[in-house]
Amino acid sequence: MGLPDDDRWEDICSRNKAADGRFWYGVATTGVFCIPSCSSRRPLRQNVRFFSSSEEAEKAGFRPCLRCRPKMPPATGLEFIVKLCRLIEEAEVPPSLAELARQTGVSPFSLHKKFKAAVGITPKGYAQALRSTRLRSGLEGGSVGAVAFNAGFNSLSPFYASAPAELGMSPSVFAANGAGEEIHFAFGHCSLGRVMVAITTRGICALAFGDSDESLEFELRKKFRHARLLRGGAEFGDLMSRVVALAENPKMDHRLPLDIRGTAFQRKVWEAIQRIPAGMPSNYQEIARSVGAPDAARAVAQACGANTIAVAIPCHRVLRKDGTLSGYRWGVERKKKLLDRESS
DSSP states (O other): OOOOHHHHHHHHHHTOGGGBTTBEEEETTTTEEEOTTOOSOOOOGGGEEEESSHHHHHHTTOEEOTTTOTTSOOSSSHHHHHHHHHHHHHOSSOOOHHHHHHHHTOOHHHHHHHHHHHHSSOHHHHHHHHHHHHHHHHHTTSOHHHHHHHTTOSSHHHHHHHHHHHHSSOHHHHHTTTTTOEEEEEEEEETTEEEEEEEOSSSEEEEEEESOHHHHHHHHHHHTTTSEEEEOOGGGHHHHHHHHHHHHOTTSOOOOOBOOOOOHHHHHHHHHHHTSOTTOOEEHHHHHHHTTOTTOHHHHHHHHHHOOBTTTSOGGGEEOTTSOOOOOTTOHHHHHHHHHHHHO
């Protein structure tokens, strides 16, 4: 059963956005059909016909309004967000916010706000993450030039300028499956057990706790399987001392150089986690809200699990909503000890 015509007419008069997608109306004098919230001049009641779908209106001989674009999905809900993602994914060059707004008939401000709330990152961030994914998958089997253009770069200059930040290394090194990138690592000991630190020329790319050096090295080689891994020595003395001190006193201001690698959303989550004060744990829902994605608590938890830099990116400070401990990459017991040290 559809809405009574009187209720539909009231929705048109009030331009009720909540009614968009529930019915469409055609105007006999113009031959145009619209959605209830259309901002065009209100028609006379006797000239209005109601339809249950845009297809029904077209079959009746009406054409879509150019102002409200009634064939587009409503700018609320999953269908609209999926449509935006497809527009970004199918574009040869990442579309601007203004271009997306033009194609959907939604204001740039509203589009930006709705997309970020649903996806957790902006349309631009989504395009950058998509481009990074295309770069990574393409460089594993294609030429650098072809991959650059396929990823949406108009020329090679901006590609080479931005690729190190997106890939974590130069395009040529990545194309060779990371062969040639050097990662130095060393082991130490603290009250949480064995600790391993791995560094690149940019900073710490892994900081992990474990029960044995062998298990820690195995995980490192699995994550950076194409890089050249070199066992460090005395040169790690000062850095290892700082790392151990941080593990013993996670409240301290560490100022360690970090080489953070992850998706755009993961980086945003990790940045939010680094802002959590010691002794004042947060939860997945709060972090999700802080990064503009209130419904993405599960994705926040996954980002915490993907973090490879313990303590310096303090994901141990993120708990369940009820305040209980959840999983921790390096063991829940270690998470509890770190939290106890920060609360004392």
